[in-house]
Amino acid sequence: MTSRATRSRRAALTQLCALAGLGLLGSVAPAQEPAPRIVEIEARRFKYTPDRVVLKRGEAVVIAFHSIDFVHGFNVPDLGIRADLLPGQITRVPLRPTAAGNYAFLCDNFCGDGHETMSGVFVVEG
Amino acid sequence: MDRRNFLALSALGGGAVFSAALAGCAQTGPDRRSEPAFYFVQLSDTHWGYQGPDNPDAAITLRKAVATVNALAIQPDFIVFTGDLTHTTDDPVERRRRLREFKSIVDDLKVKTVRFMPGEHDASLDSGLAFQELFGETHYSFDHKGVHFIALDNVSDPGARVGDAQLAWLKADLAKQDAAAPIVVFTHRPLFDLVPKWDWATRDGAKAVELLMPYQNVTVFYGHIHQENHHMTGHIAHHSAKSLIFALPAPGSQEKRTPLPWDPAAPYKGLGFREVTADASAARYALTEFPVVPA
Numbered sequence: 001m002t003s004r005a006t007r008s009r010r011a012a013l014t015q016l017c018a019l020a021g022l023g024l025l026g027s028v029a030p031a032q033e034p035a036p037r038i039v040e041i042e043a044r045r046f047k048y049t050p051d052r053v054v055l056k057r058g059e060a061v062v063i064a065f066h067s068i069d070f071v072h073g074f075n076v077p078d079l080g081i082r083a084d085l086l087p088g089q090i091t092r093v094p095l096r097p098t099a100a101g102n103y104a105f106l107c108d109n110f111c112g113d114g115h116e117t118m119s120g121v122f123v124v125e126g
Numbered sequence: 127m128d129r130r131n132f133l134a135l136s137a138l139g140g141g142a143v144f145s146a147a148l149a150g151c152a153q154t155g156p157d158r159r160s161e162p163a164f165y166f167v168q169l170s171d172t173h174w175g176y177q178g179p180d181n182p183d184a185a186i187t188l189r190k191a192v193a194t195v196n197a198l199a200i201q202p203d204f205i206v207f208t209g210d211l212t213h214t215t216d217d218p219v220e221r222r223r224r225l226r227e228f229k230s231i232v233d234d235l236k237v238k239t240v241r242f243m244p245g246e247h248d249a250s251l252d253s254g255l256a257f258q259e260l261f262g263e264t265h266y267s268f269d270h271k272g273v274h275f276i277a278l279d280n281v282s283d284p285g286a287r288v289g290d291a292q293l294a295w296l297k298a299d300l301a302k303q304d305a306a307a308p309i310v311v312f313t314h315r316p317l318f319d320l321v322p323k324w325d326w327a328t329r330d331g332a333k334a335v336e337l338l339m340p341y342q343n344v345t346v347f348y349g350h351i352h353q354e355n356h357h358m359t360g361h362i363a364h365h366s367a368k369s370l371i372f373a374l375p376a377p378g379s380q381e382k383r384t385p386l387p388w389d390p391a392a393p394y395k396g397l398g399f400r401e402v403t404a405d406a407s408a409a410r411y412a413l414t415e416f417p418v419v420p421a
Contacts, residue, residue: 071284073285084285106324107325108286108322108325109285110214110246110251110281110284110286112214112251113213115325116325116383117382119382
């Protein structure tokens, strides 16, 4: 029987999932994932610090960039992730690597003499 | 050998690469069959103002290349510089000084029809302002003996974008061409993802290639990667040029794109320029590579 009550329960479940997706349920959500690890990286002509970051496969992290002096770029071509890093603010980029390996990242906004050396690597351990 | 005679190109030996927009005999239309073959010279990545161990002769390399071009038995119809005329500097005054010095050196070229394009070292830190003051527009098109040439700017935006405005201009420019027209595109960066982790790409290059794709006879000549490379995206051929300052490693061959060290036993190794002989009637191009100094 597809009763009005069943449809109502489905609607409520859908709404609950949407709220969970938005992170609005807080501590009442069952089996909530731990908060992602925050990894801070400074971007400054012509270097990321740190420029080698070790992650665990499947681990949810948020890379928090602090750009000092330029709208540097952040591009991880092999993960299809990129962002512009505006100076004076924190740019947060969520990341969850699903396979072990080394993933190079680079500044892809030309920032001056030394731009070509501004790069780093995520080392994802299995 | 008369390099203007395209039929003689098959006799060219080492260093020559034959490029056709389409395999076999391309059709470009009856009105182009009477166009004479001609050739132009591509020079790239001169990086005037660079000082460093990767080219201890940086102050004279460009002058030597100019002398070598001037010594060619038959002078080209025109010469194109595909970007990075100067090495980058934060100082706007110094940037203009380098651009003016570069210009005064290449003024010694015998051929006076010279086309210039910026590279990211010339234009990315000021959106092409200094380049435009001294050399004019950063993107443009022109016709020469049956070939339609298009210079695209993918460097004035530091994020390596052609940009929507220029893409709209490209679309309108191409709309004046028939589908079989021989089209040559000059850019600085590759329009395709050659090695994105080395920044050897154009962020919206795929959009430009998409606009070019309906045209049957398109060939792209570019710089940026300081070496010869030949690549196809569908039927469109892309040819990169050597540099006149230092060589870079083969695409993706190592972790970082650090310059190849200067070899005192073989100065200017890996540097040079090229001639491109064009046959508009068949949309075919013969590429011949030259060293900075004749052997």
